[in-house]
Amino acid sequence: MSGLVILAVFAHPDDETVCSGTLVLNARRGGRSVVLCATRGEVGEIRDPTLATPETLGQVRERELQEACAILGIDPPRFLDYRDSGMAGTPENAHPAALVNADRAHVLRQLVAAIRELRPEVVITFEPGGLYGHPDHIAISQFTTEAFTRAGQADQFPDAGAPWQPARLYYCTFEQERFRQFQQRLRQPGEEAPLPTIGTPAAAITTRVPIDEVLALKRQAMLAHRTQVDPEGAMARAQSEELRELFRFEMFIRVVPPLQPGEQDEFFSDPDGR
Numbered sequence: 001m002s003g004l005v006i007l008a009v010f011a012h013p014d015d016e017t018v019c020s021g022t023l024v025l026n027a028r029r030g031g032r033s034v035v036l037c038a039t040r041g042e043v044g045e046i047r048d049p050t051l052a053t054p055e056t057l058g059q060v061r062e063r064e065l066q067e068a069c070a071i072l073g074i075d076p077p078r079f080l081d082y083r084d085s086g087m088a089g090t091p092e093n094a095h096p097a098a099l100v101n102a103d104r105a106h107v108l109r110q111l112v113a114a115i116r117e118l119r120p121e122v123v124i125t126f127e128p129g130g131l132y133g134h135p136d137h138i139a140i141s142q143f144t145t146e147a148f149t150r151a152g153q154a155d156q157f158p159d160a161g162a163p164w165q166p167a168r169l170y171y172c173t174f175e176q177e178r179f180r181q182f183q184q185r186l187r188q189p190g191e192e193a194p195l196p197t198i199g200t201p202a203a204a205i206t207t208r209v210p211i212d213e214v215l216a217l218k219r220q221a222m223l224a225h226r227t228q229v230d231p232e233g234a235m236a237r238a239q240s241e242e243l244r245e246l247f248r249f250e251m252f253i254r255v256v257p258p259l260q261p262g263e264q265d266e267f268f269s270d271p272d273g274r
């Protein structure tokens with residue numbers, strides 16, 4: 001049994017929930033799991049006005065992610081100092097500090113420096129569609145994919161540490177069909193708005209990590225994001241069996257190295273994840 005160094009690069013506190021079970025399993029194997037978050041989710045929702053104001057939301061969400069990582073038993077999170085760009089089509093998209101308006105080389109340099117410092121074997125980020133099209137999710141997927149390659153090249157950002165090429169790049173995602181079933185089951189009578197398409201078709205998923213044994217911890221860490229989790233929402237309404245059905249595997253697309261024909265990817269080298 002030996003753990004990996006995993007660097008998971010996301011846009012907002014709570015994004016890490018998509019792969020938090022895998023991060024826990026790695027830590028339990030003696031590995032190191034680090035979440036690097038590009039923004040503090042400053043323009044996210046405030047489900048309960050007693051928890052934060054628009055002015056304090058970034059600080060509050062920073063603490064929520066710290067708490068979530070402590071619950072998961074992984075490294076404290078790291079942050080880049082960009083601003084949440086908001087959902088597509090909102091005025092926040094135009095804020096000069098927004099991640100989507102950031103200087104490309106500036107972002108890449110910081111990601112390359114983090115990779116060279118931490119020397120991960122595995123880098124994880126969102127699938128290119130950002131799960132459901134959030135501009136920051138799409139941006140961080142692109143930045144991380146580029147930094148993954150450039151970190152290993154000596155002529156790239158030579159003042160950002162010694163070159164280090166991580167062995168594997170994964171995009172994390174949901175299985176689209178499974179998520180759709182979950183959305184449909186949780187619909188309240190009379191809810192008719194079209195369901196958003198979330199995740200990736202099952203056929204494109206290369207890697208399923210069973211996380212049954214840490215599912216309770218995953219849920220507990222998710223609920224630490226108190227400003228974001230709607231107490232009346234689908235996650236809170238979901239019965240444990242429904243959550244288990246949705247979350248008992250975490251889904252990835254292995255991008256580097258590409259899967260060979262007939263190859264079965266095992267995220268951890270021994271198949272039962274222990």
Ligand SMILES: [Zn+2]
Nearest residue numbers: 011012015134
């Ligand atoms: Zn997000």
